[in-house]
Amino acid sequence: MVRTIEWRADRVRMIDQRLLPAAEVVRVYHDYRQISRAIKEMVIRGAPAIGVAAAMGAALGIRGYHGRRALARFAAVSAALKATRPTAVNLSWALARMERVLSENVGLDAERLFRRMRAEALSICREDIAANRALGRHGASLLGDRVTVMTHCNAGALATAGYGTALGVVRAAREAGKTVRVIVGETRPFLQGSRLTAWEMRKERIAVTIIADGAAGYVLKRGGVDCVIVGADRIAANGDVANKIGTYSLALLARHHGVPFYVAAPFSSVDFSCPGGERIPIEERPAAELTRLGARPSAPHGAAVYNPAFDVTPAELVTAVITERGVAYPPFARSLAALAEALPPLPPTQHS
Numbered sequence: 001m002v003r004t005i006e007w008r009a010d011r012v013r014m015i016d017q018r019l020l021p022a023a024e025v026v027r028v029y030h031d032y033r034q035i036s037r038a039i040k041e042m043v044i045r046g047a048p049a050i051g052v053a054a055a056m057g058a059a060l061g062i063r064g065y066h067g068r069r070a071l072a073r074f075a076a077v078s079a080a081l082k083a084t085r086p087t088a089v090n091l092s093w094a095l096a097r098m099e100r101v102l103s104e105n106v107g108l109d110a111e112r113l114f115r116r117m118r119a120e121a122l123s124i125c126r127e128d129i130a131a132n133r134a135l136g137r138h139g140a141s142l143l144g145d146r147v148t149v150m151t152h153c154n155a156g157a158l159a160t161a162g163y164g165t166a167l168g169v170v171r172a173a174r175e176a177g178k179t180v181r182v183i184v185g186e187t188r189p190f191l192q193g194s195r196l197t198a199w200e201m202r203k204e205r206i207a208v209t210i211i212a213d214g215a216a217g218y219v220l221k222r223g224g225v226d227c228v229i230v231g232a233d234r235i236a237a238n239g240d241v242a243n244k245i246g247t248y249s250l251a252l253l254a255r256h257h258g259v260p261f262y263v264a265a266p267f268s269s270v271d272f273s274c275p276g277g278e279r280i281p282i283e284e285r286p287a288a289e290l291t292r293l294g295a296r297p298s299a300p301h302g303a304a305v306y307n308p309a310f311d312v313t314p315a316e317l318v319t320a321v322i323t324e325r326g327v328a329y330p331p332f333a334r335s336l337a338a339l340a341e342a343l344p345p346l347p348p349t350q351h352s
C-alpha cells in the first residue's frame with residue numbers, strides 16, 4: 001500500500017501528491033513550518049491525511065520546549081497549522097488531541113514531552129488506518145458481488161494515513177471476493193480523480209474508468225452504476241456533508257437517477273459542534289488553479305474567478321454515512337449521535 005505519510009528518524013516523509021502520477025517523489029520535512037506549507041500547497045491533501053500531518057507537525061513544533069514555554073509554543077504552532085486549510089475538521093480534531101496530551105504532560109522534561117507528543121501523532125496515524133479498514137468492511141457489506149461504484153476526488157490511501165475511506169470500501173469489497181469497477185470524475189481543477197484515484201486503482205489492478213466531471217449525469221442516466229461513494233471533509237451533526245467541489249452536483253444526479261449516495265468517513269470527520277452545513281467554512285483556492293494549465297494560460301487575463309474547493313451536500317441527499325463504528329442512516333442527527341454514544345473502547349495509546 002502506498003505510504004502517504006511516514007515518521008522516520010524524527011523526520012516526516014510525504015509523497016508529493018502534486019506530481020502524481022508522473023513522478024513518485026518523497027519530500028522530507030523536519031519543521032512544522034515546512035509541514036504547514038506542504039498542507040497549504042497540497043503536497044499532502046485529503047482530510048484524514050492532513051490531520052495526521054498536522055499532528056506530526058505539532059510534535060516537531062514543540063521539540064525542545066517544556067512547561068509554560070511549551071504551551072505558548074504549541075499555541076503558535078497549532079495556529080499556523082490550523083490556518084492552512086479550514087474545511088477538513090480532522091485537522092483541528094488532531095490538533096485538539098495533541099493539545100490535550102500536551103497539557104496532561106506539560107510537567108515532563110523537553111525530550112520526554114517530545115516523545116509523548118510523537119507517540120500521540122503516531123497513534124493518530126495508526127488509528128486512522130484501522131478506522132479505514134473497519135469502515136471499509138461495513139461499507140463492503142452494503143455492496144453486491146459485482147458492483148460499479150462511482151466516486152469523486154480521491155478518498156483513497158493518499159487522502160488518509162492509508163487504505164482510504166471511499167476507496168477503503170472498494171478495497172474491502174475486493175478483499176471480500178467481490179468484483180468492483182470504479183468510475184471517477186477527473187475532479188477539476190486539481191484532478192485528484194484522474195491523477196490520484198486512478199493511480200491508486202491501477203496500482204492494485206482494480207478496474208477504473210475516468211470520466212470528465214460533466215459526464216457524470218450522462219453516465220448515471222445510461223445506467224449500470226450501482227452506487228456513488230465519496231469521502232468527507234466534515235460532516236455536520238445533522239448529516240450535511242462538506243466534500244470536494246462537485247460532490248453536491250453528483251449527489252443531486254444520484255438522487256435523480258435513483259442511485260444510492262454513500263459517504264464514507266472516519267468518525268473524526270463528524271463535527272458535533274457544527275449543527276448544519278451552513279456553518280462549515282469553505283476554503284477558496286487561488287484563481288491560478290482555474291486560469292492555468294501548467295505553465296499555459298487557460299483563461300483570458302482579467303476574467304473574474306471563483307474557486308471554492310468544497311461544497312456542502314444536504315443530508316437529505318445522503319443515503320447513509322459509513323463509519324468505523326457502523327453505518328448511520330437518516331435521520332442522521334439521531335443515528336450519528338447514537339454511534340457517538342456507542343463508543344468502542346479506544347485502542348491503548350502506546351508510549352515511548
Ligand code: MRU
Pocket residue numbers: 045046047048088152153154155156159160164165166192230231232233243244245309
Ligand atoms: O482538496 P482535497 O484534495 O484535500 O480534498 C479532498 C476531498 O475532498 C476528499 O474527498 C476528502 O478529504 C475525504 S478524504 C478521505
